[in-house]
Amino acid sequence: MHAAWIVKHKPQTLSEVVGNAEAIQKFTEWARSWDKRIPKKRAAFLHGPPGVGKTVCVEALAKDLQMELVEKNASDYRTAEAVQRFAGLASQYGTLFGGSRLVLLDELDGITGTADKGGVGAITEIVKAAQCPVVLVANNAYDPRFSTLRKYCLLVEFKKPTVREVMKHLKKVCVGEEINADEEALKFIAEKSGRDVRSAVNDLQALAQGKKRFVYEDVAWLAERDRKDVIFNVLRTILYSKDSWEAKKAVDAADMDTDMLFQWVYENVPYHLTDPQDLAKAMDALSLADIYRRRIRSTQDWSLLRYVLDFMTAGVAMARERTKPSGWIPFRFPEKIQWMSRTKAEREMQSAIGMKIRRKCHVSSVRAVKEFLPYIRIIFENNPEMAAGIARWLDLDETMVNYLAGRKG
């Protein structure tokens, strides 16, 4: 079994925590002030987004100041009575062995149910009378439930660390794991985690564990996967929602290229609408969408786009009537998109040359590509002199000449 890296590489002292320097300083000063006298605010309330190091800072501070840490969390706050049961912990400064104590009440957002008022009330009472430092942690300190409690606390706001700071921690983890990691790869993970250190470390472990080298190519596919998830979600609503409105909304939200979405729907409909009548209806809707698509292309009248979208979303969604539910069917990547992107540059080049031929030979450019191009190519590959003459006559540019001669460029 491999240990979780968030545990294995957890900061052991405050100096190892990345980001939030100001918050950490404010928090440390408050904790140290207990050495002299009980401060006005007997509790510090650390708040901010998840995974940025709130809990780990309290733990590291206790280690740094050699305090005994008592941790409580959501499951301990179920009722006011449950809270009162550990209230005594905060009522004395010292421990039995003469050290000092720090009481951490973590994950306060987790107080739920009807008991929450009582629970928060009991915590407020603990704070008011605390004889040792009490630290509260929650994502949102401004939740109305905490409005009274908040008055007795020193608020310490934690923010998301910068990408650089998250990367710094990831680098340290990689050193510890003896992984030679590229900056770019770590940067990608830091950004993708939304600067949540916990999930960044988890992602890193999932992707890099067991590797000696960790490079950008190891993570780049994640960007692709996201995109695919979006498309799959849209397809799922189009092919499975009963609600045509929902299907339309899904497409709006996804902000996808219409032609591409059309290919996806077209490719997948037959596998998901297996009843022949349903399929026929869906295909009818798609053919109508296709008619409007073509009309837009020839007239550039983009107001027709909403008909295209309506037919290929709502039209397809409504076709599902008789198809019996079956198990999970994977979505297929449309062949046509792969093919088109692979050959797009080549097709453009061919039709450009076709236009040049048309001008001189008075044939259509399609015919020029089909019937003339293969011969011209043979000449270019075998007879440079004659090729040069043809190039001048047809007025071909350098890239066209290179293409015909089979050279890249």
Ligand SMILES: Nc1ncnc2c1ncn2[C@@H]1O[C@H](COP(=O)(O)OP(=O)(O)O)[C@@H](O)[C@H]1O
């Ligand atoms: N700022 C940070 N520096 C280093 N490690 C961090 C940081 N924030 C989070 N981690 C890692 O993520 C784990 C969970 O962080 P935690 O302190 O529980 O976040 P929070 O309490 O803000 O949700 C930690 O144990 C640690 O491994």
Ligand SMILES: [Mg+2]
């Ligand atoms: Mg936490």
